[in-house]
Amino acid sequence: MGEHAGIVSVEPHDSPSAPRTVAPRKAAPRGQQVVEALRSAIVAGRYEPGERLIETSLSEELGTSRGPVREALRQLENEGLVMSFPYRGAVVLGVSDEEVQEVLIPIRLTLERYSFVHAATRMTDADFAELGKEIWVMEQAAKTGDLEKIVEADLRFHDVVISSSGQPHTVQVWRTIFPRIRGYFLRYGRNQSLETMVAEHRELLEALQTRDPDVMIAQLESHIAVRPPAAAAKRARARGGKAAPAS
Amino acid sequence: MGEHAGIVSVEPHDSPSAPRTVAPRKAAPRGQQVVEALRSAIVAGRYEPGERLIETSLSEELGTSRGPVREALRQLENEGLVMSFPYRGAVVLGVSDEEVQEVLIPIRLTLERYSFVHAATRMTDADFAELGKEIWVMEQAAKTGDLEKIVEADLRFHDVVISSSGQPHTVQVWRTIFPRIRGYFLRYGRNQSLETMVAEHRELLEALQTRDPDVMIAQLESHIAVRPPAAAAKRARARGGKAAPAS
DNA sequence: CGATGCTCGATTGTCAACGATCGAACGATT
């Protein structure tokens, strides 16, 4: 086995129909549920930034042992939601708006640009149907003004596309940054008409179905590019306030 | 070399004399060495992509128990070096050149653009000295043609700057993607003159010392932008080959 | 009265054993 057959994309079964959310699974390991419980608790603000997370307390609270909690904390650390120190435990981490706008959103744009192009040639009718379903959910939520539901569907929409791209590292990075973006959307989503958000996704789906990269990317950039009120430009200027050179 | 092992400063109102890299406080306090051992083994190619990693074997091999190995695998999974499936274990993951060029490098550019601006206003003379030291190491390595040493110093150089930015999420994302980029550099670094690489870092340091964002970013982009031979553009073309519409 | 060293509680790090699940080989049935 000396031959190195280049880069392998190791996947057990590369089925176009992605693993659906829950249906055909036998049993999800405890630890994974712990991750989800803690993650949603953190993004929901039930734990405040700076708060300490004690393994024993969490394990009792969640009805499991410390092992799964430990692994969950490790994962959350890699999702940037907590930060831990040797022998001193973990604390909840906040995300500054600036870092979201200047770093996480641009990264997201890079990820999506790439995945959309790849996903378009791999998505099946079932996948498109899934996207349609999420849009429908968003429509319903828009009527009742339920921002949280919209954001959920929004992220699921993009998760489907990115997952369909079949690019393992792109998917992996996306999974580690989107929990941090979610909080930002929940905070500032109100600055935009909910109907607009739904409409944009409808256009995104249409663009995907054309399978034309240029159309998709154009649509994508106008969708993601300028969410925040108007803070991005300000920063570049403000930061240089003291270092503002003529040049 | 084990520098980025522990989690470094969060940002506790640090004074001018910032605590530099994690100094030899006490000793290597924990079996997080397992992570480093496995990581270096993977990036060094001692485990091939697709190879299975069995917890028991690894624990025996490393003289520890399965607990630390488990956590190490989780961390490596979040660094994209392995991928694991419930009840089926972990396999080593490869990185395609395309994904590095189209996703990871652009992400890196985003991260660095942001951190350079922030770091410049926070870096101390000691930090600049550290950068100078890495450049010196690169010079020496360039003379002997030791690509691996250069890449190591290269990554440490950028790690110092990004760490100095004091932006926790930027640092965190960087730490999860640079192990994947390292392999790419080792594969294709030869396509570029080693002296050029050193020179670029010298210019990068000078740009940092001007503390002028525009100068820094310009230098940065010319440093990172076009590493690969000429594959990036090709792909964009090839991709659109079938989808070249008039529109 | 202030500084130094020490004990102690709280919490994390590690370990070995037990239970659950998967995949493959094997045998029974038609």
Add this chain to the structure above:
DNA sequence: AATCGTTCGATCGTTGACAATCGAGCATCG
């Protein structure tokens, strides 16, 4: 002979107990 159900080994997931470490408070000493 081919298909289906079952057993079995290998491996992962979980648990509870034990050891190591940190930080705070207290006592002692100058």
